[in-house]
Amino acid sequence: MKKRNLFLLAVIALVLITSVAFAGGQQEGGAAATDGPKVIGFSQCDSQQAWRWAETESVQNEAKVRGYELKYNDAQAVQANQIAAVRSFIAQGVDGIVLAPQVMTGFGPVLQEAKDAGIPVVLVDRLVAENEDLYFTFIGSDFVWEGERMGEIVAEETGGKARIAELQGTPGADPTIDRKKGFENIINTYPDMNIILSQTGDFNRTKGKEVMEAFLKAEGENIDVVYCHNDDMAIGAIQAIKEYGKVPGKDILVYSIDGIKDAFQAMVDGDLNAVVECTPLLGPQAYDALEAAWRGETLPKWVMSEDGIFLQKDAASVIASRKY
Numbered sequence: 001m002k003k004r005n006l007f008l009l010a011v012i013a014l015v016l017i018t019s020v021a022f023a024g025g026q027q028e029g030g031a032a033a034t035d036g037p038k039v040i041g042f043s044q045c046d047s048q049q050a051w052r053w054a055e056t057e058s059v060q061n062e063a064k065v066r067g068y069e070l071k072y073n074d075a076q077a078v079q080a081n082q083i084a085a086v087r088s089f090i091a092q093g094v095d096g097i098v099l100a101p102q103v104m105t106g107f108g109p110v111l112q113e114a115k116d117a118g119i120p121v122v123l124v125d126r127l128v129a130e131n132e133d134l135y136f137t138f139i140g141s142d143f144v145w146e147g148e149r150m151g152e153i154v155a156e157e158t159g160g161k162a163r164i165a166e167l168q169g170t171p172g173a174d175p176t177i178d179r180k181k182g183f184e185n186i187i188n189t190y191p192d193m194n195i196i197l198s199q200t201g202d203f204n205r206t207k208g209k210e211v212m213e214a215f216l217k218a219e220g221e222n223i224d225v226v227y228c229h230n231d232d233m234a235i236g237a238i239q240a241i242k243e244y245g246k247v248p249g250k251d252i253l254v255y256s257i258d259g260i261k262d263a264f265q266a267m268v269d270g271d272l273n274a275v276v277e278c279t280p281l282l283g284p285q286a287y288d289a290l291e292a293a294w295r296g297e298t299l300p301k302w303v304m305s306e307d308g309i310f311l312q313k314d315a316a317s318v319i320a321s322r323k324y
């Protein structure tokens with residue numbers, strides 16, 4: 001009988017030791033050591049401009065650094081494609097989803113499906129107008145802040161007197177709504193600062209040029225400033241101003257948001273007057289957030305990016321250090 005008890009004790013001890021060893025071998029984020037790499041679905045809204053390419057690269061490169069398998073989908077600026085991509089990621093049973101939503105509305109049902117499937121969703125660079133419970137966190141800039149800082153710069157550099165043409169971003173997108181709101185928060189306090197023309201250029205360089213051409217045709221002699229919701233549209237507008245026969249940065253002051261390298265070059269060239277940064281380098285933070293979700297932790301519903309302000313006089317000393 002004694003030998004039998006000793007044998008049983010030895011078996012129990014062996015089971016305990018191996019189970020502790022196995023648990024210690026778990027990958028970060030709670031997956032069992034025997035699981036393969038974490039699989040992440042990344043739904044990108046489009047790939048139409050430099051800022052977006054930089055964001056995509058940040059998410060893709062960091063996945064490689066962390067050993068994740070990344071499933072990437074470019075929705076080509078069609079929200080229905082994004083919803084279908086997220087639905088497909090859910091069906092594939094990914095461990096996490098990174099979503100850069102084209103617009104604020106319409107994502108509720110598919111986010112609910114991800115929640116029901118127990119898959120954390122991290123929003124990057126644009127927010128959705130849905131219940132906060134439907135996403136783990138939003139990682140992105142404060143667009144109202146960006147618009148307000150630009151409004152202050154324009155007021156400062158024009159002495160509070162300007163007829164302004166505005167190139168808006170994608171209709172219904174969080175940055176478009178809030179960059180307009182922030183800019184108006186400031187210029188509406190100046191009686192002689194007025195937006196005389198405002199139209200979407202869809203954050204796109206070509207469309208930005210086309211809309212600026214139309215603005216110049218209509219009011220070319222009455223535009224003092226063009227406020228662009230992103231650098232790509234500003235670069236298109238600069239081309240249009242030159243072809244119209246005016247000097248961008250002097251005859252018509254040009255201001256934009258993002259901080260891509262081409263914008264710094266445009267400031268060095270004297271064509272662009274100031275930039276408020278909006279970093280696209282969100283990959284590391286997106287994965288930090290997913291890893292927190294896998295550990296069962298919570299994060300604030302908004303992890304705000306830190307952005308800088310750059311005047312034309314700063315550009316030459318900064319351009320070499322720009323990462324995107």
Ligand code: GZL
Binds near residue numbers: 203278
């Ligand atoms: C901002 C991002 C915007 C950029 C544009 O977070 O959503 O979309 O400012 C891009 O350049 O198209």
